[in-house]
Amino acid sequence: MTRVNALVRVLRAKNLDAVVFIDKPNIFFFSGTEYADALIVPSNGEKPILLVTYGFGDFEAHKEARGCAIRVYRPVYRAGAYRFKKTVDRVLEVLRELKLEKSRIAVCKELVNQTFYEELSKKTGLEIVDLTEDVYRLRMVKTADEIEKIKEAVRIAEEALDSVLSNLREGVTEAKLAAEAYYVVWRKGARPAFDFIVAAGRNSASAHHQPGDYKVKRGDLVVIDLGARWKGYCSDITRTVCLGKPSSSQLEIYEAVVEAQKKAISVLKGGVEASFVDKEARKVIEERGYGDCFTHSTGHGIGVEVHEPPRLSVVNKEVKIPPGTVVTVEPGIYHPNIGGVRVEDDVLVAKDGAVVLSRYPRKLVLS
Numbered sequence: 001m002t003r004v005n006a007l008v009r010v011l012r013a014k015n016l017d018a019v020v021f022i023d024k025p026n027i028f029f030f031s032g033t034e035y036a037d038a039l040i041v042p043s044n045g046e047k048p049i050l051l052v053t054y055g056f057g058d059f060e061a062h063k064e065a066r067g068c069a070i071r072v073y074r075p076v077y078r079a080g081a082y083r084f085k086k087t088v089d090r091v092l093e094v095l096r097e098l099k100l101e102k103s104r105i106a107v108c109k110e111l112v113n114q115t116f117y118e119e120l121s122k123k124t125g126l127e128i129v130d131l132t133e134d135v136y137r138l139r140m141v142k143t144a145d146e147i148e149k150i151k152e153a154v155r156i157a158e159e160a161l162d163s164v165l166s167n168l169r170e171g172v173t174e175a176k177l178a179a180e181a182y183y184v185v186w187r188k189g190a191r192p193a194f195d196f197i198v199a200a201g202r203n204s205a206s207a208h209h210q211p212g213d214y215k216v217k218r219g220d221l222v223v224i225d226l227g228a229r230w231k232g233y234c235s236d237i238t239r240t241v242c243l244g245k246p247s248s249s250q251l252e253i254y255e256a257v258v259e260a261q262k263k264a265i266s267v268l269k270g271g272v273e274a275s276f277v278d279k280e281a282r283k284v285i286e287e288r289g290y291g292d293c294f295t296h297s298t299g300h301g302i303g304v305e306v307h308e309p310p311r312l313s314v315v316n317k318e319v320k321i322p323p324g325t326v327v328t329v330e331p332g333i334y335h336p337n338i339g340g341v342r343v344e345d346d347v348l349v350a351k352d353g354a355v356v357l358s359r360y361p362r363k364l365v366l367s
Contacts, residue, residue, distance in 0.1 A: 003030055003138065004041060004048060004067065010134050011043035017103035018042045019131055020091055020120075023111035025304045028232050029139060033057075033064035037087045040094055051090050088119045095124070106131035136309045140301060141324035146233060147348060150302065150326055151357055153190065153235035154346055156228040158360045160184040161239060164198070164224050168243065168366060174198040174211035177224070185228045193227035193234040193306040204240070204340035207296055207332060218244040221339035222366075227306055234306040236328050237358045238344035241366040250341075253290060253333040254364045257341045260284040260331040264298055264312070265347060268354035270323030274316035281331045282314070290333045299328040302346060325349045326357070 007030060011019060021027050021039040028034040030041065031050055035057025041048040047069045052061045054074040061070055071094070075084050095101050102125045109117065109130040121128055142150070160181040167180050178198045185192050199209035201220040209223075216222060220243050227236035240257075242250055264281035278298040285294045297313035303326065310319050312327060321327070330344030345358040 006138055007041055007135070008043050008045065010131070010138070011041070011106065014106070014129065014131075014134075015104060016043055016106045016129060016131070017100050018095070018098070019106035019135075021108065021111075022087060022091075022113075022116060023108065025308075026108060026111065026135060029304050031068050032066040033061045034232070035060040035064070038091050039068070040091065040098075042098060042100070046098075049094055051087070051094070053084060086119075088116050088123070091120065092123055095126075101125070103127070104129060108132040108135055139303055140309060141322050142303065142326055142348075143324075146303065147324075147326065149231050149233035150235060150346065153193070153228045153230035153233055154237065154358045156185060156188045156190045156230060157193075157226055157235040157237050158358060159188065160226055160228065161224060161237065161360055164226075165239075165241065165366065168216065168222065168241070170218050170243065171215050174200055174203070174214050174216070177216075177222075178211040181224075181226050185226075188228070190228040190230045193229040193236060197223060197225035197238075199223045199340065202336075202339065205334045205336050205338075207334055207340065207342070216243055219247070221246070221250055221341060223340055223342055225342065225344065227302075229306075232304055234302050234304070235346055235358070236302055236306050236330075236344065237346060237360065238330055238342045239360060239362065240341045240343060240364065242364050243366050246364060247338075249335075249338045251364070252288070253293075253335060253338055254341045256285055256288040256290060257331050257333055257343050258362060260294075260298075261329055261343050261345070264329045264331065265345075265354050265356065268321070268327070268329070268347060268349055270349055270351045271320050272349075274310045274312050274319040274321055275314050277312045277321075277329075278314045278316075281312075281329070285331060285333060290335065293333045293335050294331060295334055296330075296332065299330050299344075299347075301325060301327050321349050323349055323351045 038051040050068040198211040225238040260281040299312035332342035334340040348355040
């Protein structure tokens, strides 16, 4: 209940009576299960209330949830069909029972859908406060247990990456390679953390290409970006290889990206500004003449979500990274005539430096 206690302290400091979560990551983080439609955490010390739909995870919720009162809602047969009460109506029902229908209630506005937010606002006299930044701050610093789960997610992702590279040959499609990675992740008892990227040839110049029927050719750059979700925690790693001998231009951009990543990792430590890490990586690539081809931030936090704060971006000048945060470091170059290169590792930020959690070799040439 340490997480909930920390959350309650935030609520009390802001004179809030409760917080309502409807997004899976926060429901999981504060309850231990994702099998719920909503989680209501009062600030008065009462147990959090988990709202669950019968037949849609009620068994798992009872098995996994910790320290919560669980309410299971059954469908009502009406007008020839089974109908479920809307989540917002269930939330309002609980708030009325708690005598909080005219209170200050928090939500994570960035993580609730607009319809839910509007209906919650319209149907009550509630004052609704956004708690997104505070909740992300609670999630940013990882416990030893969380770090171990991320490490295992990394290990599974590296095994999936190994399978992709073992099957990488001339004529194989991007989709087939992605399927190999998905198979390994599921076989290991994990889940994909996101839709995997396998981008070959000209497609490698698209930072977020989705694998298709393109067949790999000799001389192609191939970007492989994948991650696993293990017991609720994510990994996210990328390697770029060339099938056969790379051209001088391909080698040049690969070396620039590797150097940029090394530079970014070298300046990572507790208290460093997120923008400074991005600036140092970007400087390396700009000095090589490819600044315009580095089209995204240098990295992002990972945890129960594969993308969460802090974002290693030049715009995050006020954000200092605390020790215990796990981030990706993933500079890239995407050139329409040469192809794309990205190298990404998961890194634990320590007080005086950084620990790279992903250890898969960086090897450009695949014979």
